[in-house]
Amino acid sequence: MSKFLPQCAGLLLALATPALLAAETPTVDPRIESLLSQLDAVQPIRAVAISPDGRQLAWVTEQQGQPAITVAAADGSHPHRVSAAAKPGQCAESDIAWAPDSRHLAFVSNCRVDLTSTTVMHNDVYLADTAGAAAPSRLAQLRGYVRSLQWTADGRSLGFLFVPGATRHASAVAAAKPAAGEIGVSGLEVQRVASITVADGQVHALTPAGIYAYEFSWSPDGTRIAYTAAQPPGDNNWWIAKLYVQPARADAAATVLADPASADSGSLHQLQIALPRWSPDGARISFIGGLMSDQGATGGDIYAVSSSGGAVTNLTPGIRVTPSWLTWTGPRSMLVSQISNGQSQLADYAVDGNSARQTAVHFTLPASIGDGSAAMAMSLSHDRQRVAFMQSSYAVAPEVHAGALGSTPPPAVTSINATHEPSWGKAESVEWDNEGFHVQGWLLYPANYDAKKTYPMVVSVHGGPSSAVIPRWPGVGYGPVPFSALGYFVFMPNPRGSFGQGEKYVQANRKDFGYGDLRDILAGVDAVEKKVPVDDQRLGLTGWSYGGFMSMFVPTQTQRFRAVVAGAGISNWQSYYGQNLIDQWMPPFFGATVYDDPAVYAKSSAINFIKQVKTPMLIVVGDRDAECPAPQSFEMWHALRAQNVPTSLVVYPNEGHHFVDPAHQRDVLQRALGWFQKYLPATN
Secondary structure, three states, X not given: OOOOOHHHHHHHHHHHHHHHHHOOOOOOOHHHHHHHHHHXXXXXXXXXXXXXXXXXXXXXXXXXXXXXXXXXXXXXXXXXXXXXXXXXXXXXEEEEEEOOOOOEEEEEEEOOOOOOOOOOOOEEEEEEEOOOOOOOEEEEEEOEEEEEEEEOOOOOEEEXXXXXXXXXXXXXXXXXXXXXXXXXXXXXXXXXXXXXXXOOOEEXXXXXXXXXXXXXXXXXXXXXXXXXXXXXXXXXXXXXXXXXXXEOOOOOOOEEEEOOOOOOOHHXXXXXXXXXXXXXXXXXEEEEEEOOOOXXXXXXXXXXXXXXXXXXXXXXXXXXXXXXXXXXXXXXXEEEEEEEOOEEXXXXXXXXXXXXXXXXXXXXXOOEEEOOOOOOOOEEOOOOOEEEEEEEOOOOOOEEEEEEOXXXXXXXXXXXXXXXXXXXXXXXXXXXXXXXXXXXXXXXXXXXXXXXXXXXEXXXXXXXXXXXOOOOOOOOXXXXXXXXXXXXXXXXXXXXXXXXXXXXXXXXXXXXXXXXXXXXXXXXXXXXXXXXOEEEEEEEEEEEOHHHHHHHHHHHOOOOOOEEEEEOOOOOHHHHHHHOOOHHHHHHHHOOOOOOOHHHHHOOOHHHHHHXXXXXXXXXXXXXXXXXXXXXXXXXXXXXXXXXXXXXXXXXXXXXXXXXXXHHHHHHHHHHHHHHXXXXXXXX
């Protein structure tokens, strides 16, 4: 279903244009522009990969506004640029993958794409000899979207995900195509697993043209692939994807190994699956299964199934952490990245038949970690003795970390952002108990904190809801950390529905949006106010996506918050069901479709309690958001105006759920900071 018909699209644009143009940028505190410039100066690190022999590193940073590749020794020394472009900054180059020989590095080079247009992408796959002086050689020239390069163990083939004729990134958070033609039929873009034979550059489409593949992995001998897939459209159907296995050739028949929709799927029923991984002997395939809100935000229990078919087994029922990434390190062992009480943790698991138990923790960090290939993924040497990843926290900007895999986290081996210091306050973990749940959150102190003063506080609710706040250095895009720099406490709770306390905690949010999680949040606010000098009369609320929904809904349930900024929110779950392009995510969380149980959707819709809202609300959204369509923001804005509640709606053109235009990223943060300064003035 389209989020609106073509004639409605025209009406929306007619409404959106004056809303955007007429909204005056508020008077800006001079510290805001300084803060934005500071955030903009930090170089994001997009990917990290260690060579199989553990002697080299490659990483991707942004240079001259484009992703660029650097190769260095394993300790970060002797860094040098690797590029197929004639001059630096000419092409976007990323998606790095070391060949098994540890000498060659495959990557994707993109020189002709504008992500805000509908132009077909062009991607070239290159191979660089990191030990030689010759320019990288082109393996294939492809018309479409290419990502997730993966080598076979013998180095003869390079697999990847490919969307032929793509006009946009293959992601529900990317800007949706303009609604035109026969909705759900015209212009469908289908992602497939494909491969390149390195010897002759031949490209082979492996999965069927009529099925949309999301992730894949090679079997140890390279003769088979395991992948998650569903019928197109791909943006919508990830939530009902199945696990497949097939021989690695184009005409091969595929076998379904796991189908969460089936009645006999056990504890996997109506959940989502991600990250298929082969055991070293090729006999089993493990994966993460859980209640997940978004592709890429992976979390759940560890499951396994025979690669020849059979019963699906939950290896980790009842654990109190949330595994997000795994790899087999031996026939009966796994390395697992997991979220534990709001922190990143790397642990060993022993696999014994149909169970897996944690045997050791390598380290736990109040920081975000990952190699860029998947949530919390680690890049490992072939012998599993060395590890590399990027790391950042509220206190330290992103750097590449690499070294021995042991009981202590490896050190930073780069100084890409070493000169940057936070302009916000210190961070602390806060924990409390509520209604039988143990709840955790992160508290940022105001910059230049003085214990003798009282301060306003902004409460930020994360998206998802199946996600978690883990400390990370903020970017220019919208987020709560910068409020601390302007004299606010910032409280970022992980209430029920979040990752980090086990799958039971995640599923406690089902059919209860905005109620149990709100009670957890308010109990957390009480806990914070007992700890630090927060002025309860100056509380603000904000969030994006699910956090945007909460920002719209919470003021209908309590008057405790005095100002709200709602980003890409949802005001009416019933109308939302027919507007968004991802309605498949909703039945697992609400227990039924809106047509089968409208009441469960109505009870969590802010619009049904609009008469109770008194709180000034700034609303921001992208006009091509497929996940939380702009009409939801218009509906809330219209209702608030009818109640004479101070409100402002700003619609950003050509933006999806995640903003990509730097000017828009800066503007939305600036407006939010200005809104809170107006209604929750800070004296700091």
